[in-house]
Amino acid sequence: MLTIGTPVTFKLPNGLTVLVVENHKLPKVTANLSIDAGPITEGSKSGTLDLMGGMLNEGTTNKTKAAFDEAVDKMGANVNVSASGGFVSSLTRYFSKSFSLLSEALRKPAFKQESFDKLKSQTITGIKSNEKNAKAIATQVTGALLYGTNHPNGEMTSVATVSNITLDDVKGAYRQYITPSRAYLTFVGDITPAAAKALATKAFGDWKGAKLNLPILKQVENVAQTEINVVDVPNAVQSEIKVTNLVTLPMSSPDYFAVLLANEILGGGSSSRLFMNLREKHGFTYGAYSNISAGRYQTSFTATASVRNEKVDSAVTEFISEINRIRTEPIGSDELQDAKNKYNGSFALGMENPARTAGFASNILINNLPADFYKTYLQKINAVTTTDIQRVAQKYFNVKNTRITGVGKGSVIIPSLKKLGYPVKEYDKNAQPVAENPIAVTISVSPKQVVANYIEAIGGEVELKKINAISTVGEINMQGQTLATNSKKMLPNMENTEITMGGMVVMKQLFNGTTGYQSQMGNKKDYEATAVEEKKDTKVIFPQLYYGNEGYKLELAGTEKVGGSPTYKLLITTPAGKVKTEFYDAKTWHIVRTETTSKLNGVETIQGTEYTGYKKVGNIMFPHTIVTNVQTPMGPQEFVNTINTITLNAGVTAEDFK
Numbered sequence: 001m002l003t004i005g006t007p008v009t010f011k012l013p014n015g016l017t018v019l020v021v022e023n024h025k026l027p028k029v030t031a032n033l034s035i036d037a038g039p040i041t042e043g044s045k046s047g048t049l050d051l052m053g054g055m056l057n058e059g060t061t062n063k064t065k066a067a068f069d070e071a072v073d074k075m076g077a078n079v080n081v082s083a084s085g086g087f088v089s090s091l092t093r094y095f096s097k098s099f100s101l102l103s104e105a106l107r108k109p110a111f112k113q114e115s116f117d118k119l120k121s122q123t124i125t126g127i128k129s130n131e132k133n134a135k136a137i138a139t140q141v142t143g144a145l146l147y148g149t150n151h152p153n154g155e156m157t158s159v160a161t162v163s164n165i166t167l168d169d170v171k172g173a174y175r176q177y178i179t180p181s182r183a184y185l186t187f188v189g190d191i192t193p194a195a196a197k198a199l200a201t202k203a204f205g206d207w208k209g210a211k212l213n214l215p216i217l218k219q220v221e222n223v224a225q226t227e228i229n230v231v232d233v234p235n236a237v238q239s240e241i242k243v244t245n246l247v248t249l250p251m252s253s254p255d256y257f258a259v260l261l262a263n264e265i266l267g268g269g270s271s272s273r274l275f276m277n278l279r280e281k282h283g284f285t286y287g288a289y290s291n292i293s294a295g296r297y298q299t300s301f302t303a304t305a306s307v308r309n310e311k312v313d314s315a316v317t318e319f320i321s322e323i324n325r326i327r328t329e330p331i332g333s334d335e336l337q338d339a340k341n342k343y344n345g346s347f348a349l350g351m352e353n354p355a356r357t358a359g360f361a362s363n364i365l366i367n368n369l370p371a372d373f374y375k376t377y378l379q380k381i382n383a384v385t386t387t388d389i390q391r392v393a394q395k396y397f398n399v400k401n402t403r404i405t406g407v408g409k410g411s412v413i414i415p416s417l418k419k420l421g422y423p424v425k426e427y428d429k430n431a432q433p434v435a436e437n438p439i440a441v442t443i444s445v446s447p448k449q450v451v452a453n454y455i456e457a458i459g460g461e462v463e464l465k466k467i468n469a470i471s472t473v474g475e476i477n478m479q480g481q482t483l484a485t486n487s488k489k490m491l492p493n494m495e496n497t498e499i500t501m502g503g504m505v506v507m508k509q510l511f512n513g514t515t516g517y518q519s520q521m522g523n524k525k526d527y528e529a530t531a532v533e534e535k536k537d538t539k540v541i542f543p544q545l546y547y548g549n550e551g552y553k554l555e556l557a558g559t560e561k562v563g564g565s566p567t568y569k570l571l572i573t574t575p576a577g578k579v580k581t582e583f584y585d586a587k588t589w590h591i592v593r594t595e596t597t598s599k600l601n602g603v604e605t606i607q608g609t610e611y612t613g614y615k616k617v618g619n620i621m622f623p624h625t626i627v628t629n630v631q632t633p634m635g636p637q638e639f640v641n642t643i644n645t646i647t648l649n650a651g652v653t654a655e656d657f658k
Helices: 048-055 065-074 092-107 113-129 134-147 159-163 167-177 193-204 256-267 273-281 309-328 333-350 354-367 377-382 386-396 410-418 447-458 529-537
Strands: 008-011 017-022 028-035 078-082 085-091 183-189 227-232 238-247 285-292 299-308 403-408 424-427 469-478 481-490 494-501 504-511 516-520 523-526 553-562 565-573 579-585 591-600 603-617 620-632 635-648
Touching: 008 193, 017 193, 017 354, 028 092, 048 113, 048 167, 065 092, 078 092, 085 092, 092 193, 113 159, 113 167, 134 227, 134 238, 134 299, 134 403, 183 193, 183 354, 227 410, 238 309, 256 273, 256 285, 256 299, 256 309, 256 333, 256 377, 256 386, 273 285, 273 299, 273 309, 285 309, 299 309, 309 386, 309 403, 309 410, 333 377, 333 386, 403 410, 410 424, 447 553, 447 565, 447 579, 447 620, 516 529, 553 579, 565 591, 603 635
Parallel strands: 017 183, 227 403, 227 424
Antiparallel strands: 008 017, 028 085, 028 183, 078 085, 238 299, 238 403, 285 299, 469 481, 469 635, 481 494, 494 504, 504 516, 516 523, 553 565, 565 579, 579 591, 591 603, 603 620, 620 635
16 A cells, blocks of 8 residues: 555634645645536536636736736746646745735736636637638547536537627626635645644635535436538548547546556557557557546547548448447456556656645545555555456447547538448538538539639639739738738739738749749748749639640539538649639639648648639629638647738739749
8 A cells, every 4th residue: 555645734713725745855735726616517608617727827916927926937937827726836935925825816807807808819810710720620529429518518609709798797706716715725835734724814704605516417428329520621621530429438437447457558658559550550640549438427438639631431330349449358467567557657756746635535525435445555556357357348438339529521521420330410510510411523524614703703704814913902811910011923923922011021932034032021032943833834813714725634523612602622633733723603603712732841731712702803803801721730829810902913012022
């Protein structure tokens, strides 16, 4: 049995539980205040608690945010508060003052309207930036489908829900949830129980608040039979796969330790079965893992990986195969011992951190565990048998009642997933079902006719051929910053595009018909020979006028929905061999999206550009909102270009391209 010190524990009259772990090796103290409110359903105003937590770091009634942050910095301390409590850490000699700042932040928030407006805007911007991020979508949609959108683990925070939130809502959440009821204050470090009690009483002894009761949640059922849920992210380079099922696994369960080891063997790390199969054997992904949560409420088992779109069906097959194998075939004793060794090592290493002991103590209280739960932890880990592993795998890792979520390029992954024999249901990024209506367009139209219809729709060949120069001025919103754009083009292939911020050029691309360069923050790089040939080959104004010329190849690659509307998907190969995809709306014939694929340092990158807000300039229709999304394996980057003015055949001379 491990020797684990028992923290000194006492309660203040207002219900605040205080735990103290003495450790005088270093002149440093930390304190963590945790409010155990349980899972909270926010409904149509999901995101309120996160905003409230952010507001607690925006100054107090006594100090502005700048003054508060300065006071913390002067002591070299760390103070942070959130909707679930707060944390403070500092040298012993500054701890009393640092701890009082934690109390001030929690008990006297300023709640200023301008701070709320700022945080709300930042939250909405963050949500929008993830709208085409396959990983973020997979996490949200999987939770929503698994638990239901009316469950605290399934409800989705969206632009709409955050837009509903007011400052009064935040203040109401503060009054309801920032309270000493069901709160635990843990001191660790160079402090005595008497000193900790004095500090806690002075800072929080007169703290009043609402009484918290843990919510009672209805048990949710797994799907009746395994099904695949797909979300289409058209410009995703990779797909996110999640294979998941609901479980009930309190930490007090006799299965708990066997489940930890079973998950470690299946998908706990780089030597696990999933990793060795999907990455090492098949090369589908950079890594495949599994996780299972334990707690007082219903949780889930999830196996996940980021996989190339064209390998999604194969990866799903291997996921199910490995889960089924650990359920049906006994594991080897060596494999079990390796998993035990990892837990023995990590647990022993963690014991060097005094905060772990404090965490053990509060965990025992919150989860109603036996007092010796952690003292006998390794004893119970080492007592697990191979029979136990197979038994808990059959109980907690499903294959017949599993929800498989695939988020990626729908035109690639949906047809292949349908071949696996499971029901396939399509959802949007808000976890709402997508009607399986066939795209009501005829495929008999020729590629040249699609292009001809587009030219006619935006103004006609006669009008388009009158244009030999164009100047466009707009602004780009990128990661919360606004940059000015100025683009000048002249036939046949001259182009000068500048992006400026505060009057300073931060990015420029120039091609004079023969040579050119691109620069970023003053770093200039001439175009290489391949890029020069592509630029020479590109007609910068209405290139569709030239698609009928010799050297261009057009292929109609079917139909696809873009923004919920049916489109014709056209593949264009230029004389230089560059391939791009254009999507033409089946009703308006406007180009609504283009895609190009390139490789940088061996990594595939897809750039998708969406065109909306078509308006007439002279006699020609132009899009006035252009959204560019660059998808890489590391995640998406999005740039929104709002066009303010378009000038035709004026304001552009040959001097602009020198």
